[in-house]
Amino acid sequence: MAKKKAAPTAKYLQAKRQKPRAKGAEQTGDLRTYTIRDYRLEKPSFTLRQIVERKKDGTGDELRYEVESGDLSAPVPPIRESKYLSREQCIEIYRWMLLNRRMETALENLYKQGKVVGGVYFGLGQEACSCASAYALHKDEWLGPMIRNQGALLVRGFSPADIMMQYMAKAGSPTKGRDASSHFGDIETRNVVAPISTLGDLIPVLAGVALGARLQGKHIAVMTYIGDGGQSTGVTYEGLNFAAVQNLGLVLIVENNLWGYSTPADMQFRVKDLAERAIAYGIPGVIVDGTDTCQVYDACHEACERARRGEGPTLIEAKMMRMKGHAIHDAAEYVPEPLFEYWKKRDPIARFEDYLVNKKKWLTSAGNEALIAGVEQQLETDREQAINSPMPTPESAAGGVYCEEGCHNIKPKYAMPKSRTIGDRDEKSSGPKRSEAPVHLK
Numbered sequence: 001m002a003k004k005k006a007a008p009t010a011k012y013l014q015a016k017r018q019k020p021r022a023k024g025a026e027q028t029g030d031l032r033t034y035t036i037r038d039y040r041l042e043k044p045s046f047t048l049r050q051i052v053e054r055k056k057d058g059t060g061d062e063l064r065y066e067v068e069s070g071d072l073s074a075p076v077p078p079i080r081e082s083k084y085l086s087r088e089q090c091i092e093i094y095r096w097m098l099l100n101r102r103m104e105t106a107l108e109n110l111y112k113q114g115k116v117v118g119g120v121y122f123g124l125g126q127e128a129c130s131c132a133s134a135y136a137l138h139k140d141e142w143l144g145p146m147i148r149n150q151g152a153l154l155v156r157g158f159s160p161a162d163i164m165m166q167y168m169a170k171a172g173s174p175t176k177g178r179d180a181s182s183h184f185g186d187i188e189t190r191n192v193v194a195p196i197s198t199l200g201d202l203i204p205v206l207a208g209v210a211l212g213a214r215l216q217g218k219h220i221a222v223m224t225y226i227g228d229g230g231q232s233t234g235v236t237y238e239g240l241n242f243a244a245v246q247n248l249g250l251v252l253i254v255e256n257n258l259w260g261y262s263t264p265a266d267m268q269f270r271v272k273d274l275a276e277r278a279i280a281y282g283i284p285g286v287i288v289d290g291t292d293t294c295q296v297y298d299a300c301h302e303a304c305e306r307a308r309r310g311e312g313p314t315l316i317e318a319k320m321m322r323m324k325g326h327a328i329h330d331a332a333e334y335v336p337e338p339l340f341e342y343w344k345k346r347d348p349i350a351r352f353e354d355y356l357v358n359k360k361k362w363l364t365s366a367g368n369e370a371l372i373a374g375v376e377q378q379l380e381t382d383r384e385q386a387i388n389s390p391m392p393t394p395e396s397a398a399g400g401v402y403c404e405e406g407c408h409n410i411k412p413k414y415a416m417p418k419s420r421t422i423g424d425r426d427e428k429s430s431g432p433k434r435s436e437a438p439v440h441l442k
């Protein structure tokens with residue numbers, strides 16, 4: 001009779017836990033090399049020269065940049081075939097991207113009409129990254145968008161009217177007029193954590209969401225974003241390191257849009273590609289062309305699947321260009337015009353449209369026109385609804401500030417916690433007792 005396998009000893013488990021988890025490292029002699037997957041079909045590389053000039057009116061100095069080297073006339077690459085997306089899914093993402101773009105144009109107009117309270121942030125040129133990434137998540141998984149990821153909010157089920165009302169501080173907006181721009185979420189039904197302005201703070205929060213789900217017995221994918229500027233913050237390191245060590249299903253998309261406010265990426269970090277940072281965390285790093293919808297989706301899908309298998313986080317660097325200033329007040333005069341022209345040819349929506357209509361022939365010209373008309377119609381209806389909805393009443397200002405009966409009834413989303421780390425501590429340990437876990441989640 002086969003001998004029953006002995007239960008692993010505590011010592012063995014500890015040794016297993018300490019085994020290095022870093023993937024993709026190769027050692028030849030005294031040289032160790034690491035692997036970064038790069039999905040791109042072109043690898044643009046530009047260097048910029050900083051120029052400081054006297055302002056024309058003589059009131060001080062002005063700073064701008066010029067392209068010093070790089071091939072600005074390179075042909076636009078084709079869209080990379082997706083390994084996973086069907087025709088219907090591609091068209092659906094294309095529609096989200098269009099809605100994202102047109103909604104932001106509508107917001108710009110509302111701002112110019114004086115109807116917006118505060119500023120407006122745009123994701124122009126980043127729609128493929130916002131929409132195709134969020135599309136890779138399952139409905140019961142979690143997203144933590146940044147201010148430019150308004151397309152991701154649409155994919156998660158917010159309407160253009162929600163976003164417009166939010167910018168106009170209307171009573172019917174998600175924050176009932178109490179906060180501006182895209183700072184809102186929905187932890188009840190859409191599983192969206194509100195953007196956090198302090199750059200990087202979403203990363204440990206989303207890692208915590210994945211940990212919470214795991215304590216409830218489920219490996220889920222959680223996704224958030226950080227910019228080429230924001231990734232320099234300490235909390236980015238802390239959050240991602242925590243996710244890596246704990247094997248949490250975090251998908252971190254580093255949106256390298258070449259500018260952190262007015263600082264060019266070259267002056268923000270020294271590594272060649274931000275995906276290389278993954279090596280230091282011991283997790284996979286992937287590079288995608290952020291203007292290629294299929295590349296973004298495929299990398300995110302693979303990272304989400306890895307998360308669902310409980311294998312831990314992935315860092316995806318999406319390379320693209322922020323096609324406007326930091327926000328509506330910033331005319332981005334410091335950006336060299338030829339760089340705008342180069343990336344304009346790589347417009348994610350125009351590229352995907354060309355792919356669907358001309359390359360795959362998945363959309364006829366008439367079908368495409370009907371789809372665009374449908375998006376415009378939806379926006380018109382939502383815009384009207386947003387404009388005509390009332391402003392909040394003065395007496396509602398303090399609402400939602402203090403705890404009201406039943407206002408934050410936090411329930412576990414997946415199941416009651418199963419983890420030994422919370423549920424099974426013995427009386428001598430310092431952690432919460434078995435009976436405390438359910439209490440903590442009330």
Ligand SMILES: Cc1ncc(C[n+]2csc(CCOP(=O)(O)OP(=O)(O)O)c2C)c(N)n1
Nearest residue numbers: 197198199227228229230231257259260261
């Ligand atoms: C911790 C922290 N430091 C500084 C800021 C101010 N700030 C807001 S946006 C921004 C630039 C961010 O650049 P990047 O991360 O590249 O994002 P992008 O604007 O390109 O989307 C800065 C410095 C902040 N919000 N949080």
Ligand SMILES: [Mg+2]
Nearest residue numbers: 227228259260
């Ligand atoms: Mg940036």
